Amino acid sequence: MVEKHTVIVTVLNSAGVLARVAGLLSQRGYNIESAIGAPTENPEIYKISLVVAESKEHIEQITKQLNKLVDTLKVVDISHKDNYIVREYIILKMDVTQKKRVDLFNLIKYFKAHPIDITSDHMILELSGNPRKIDRFIELMKPFGIKEFVRSGEFAMAEYQTPKKGEKNGY
Incomplete structure (x- = not known):
């Protein structure tokens, strides 16, 4: 499969x-x-x-x-391992209308996204999180008018564990 x-x-x-x-x-x-x-x-x-x-x-x-x-x-x-932290990063460009601004800012706050450029009718946001969070963010932003976005792809790190004798954490 x-x-x-x-x-x-x-x-x-x-x-x-x-x-x-x-x-x-x-x-x-x-x-x-x-x-x-x-x-x-x-x-x-x-x-x-x-x-x-x-x-x-x-x-x-x-x-x-x-x-x-x-x-x-x-x-x-690491696909089926629980001891890894997986993250992605997204930068997203949006159209912003006055009418939808309050709802948009509520979603931004909920997801803990960060506006990095704002004009009266456009906005660029950044967000990092697990891939599912990024997917949900994109889906919920679509009705507001996504112009374009770029995703980093997944990156990961093992959670800290006490290394076994002779091992280094993460190697």
Whole structure:
């Protein structure tokens, strides 16, 4: 059964590492729904968060292939794990009418979104949260007149746990 999976790839921070990871998946015909990569607190370590809609068997194959890349340190499918915090970020541009302004501001307050640019008839908002919260926010904002938006895609971090002897948290 095809379902969305979030795969966290920890790699050495080297030139072209994100391109190599994306290339490996695209060469095998897998579609990446979102990819985010950035250095960690250790500038030599880079984390990539991939969202891929595939079957469990294909995700296992993807994991095996990613582990074969020279720079790969660790690959984890966090899709069915409760000990990860998953977030997304959205910037959303809206038309604002005087008539709907009060209702709009009530939703903004409820979701804890932040206006980052406001004019008399337009507004740009930002919001971070779990993917379901972002989805609900978009659906509830549609009647107000969304002009455009951009989402970051999912990124995740393991909740803090006391590491086992010889392990570092998150690696």
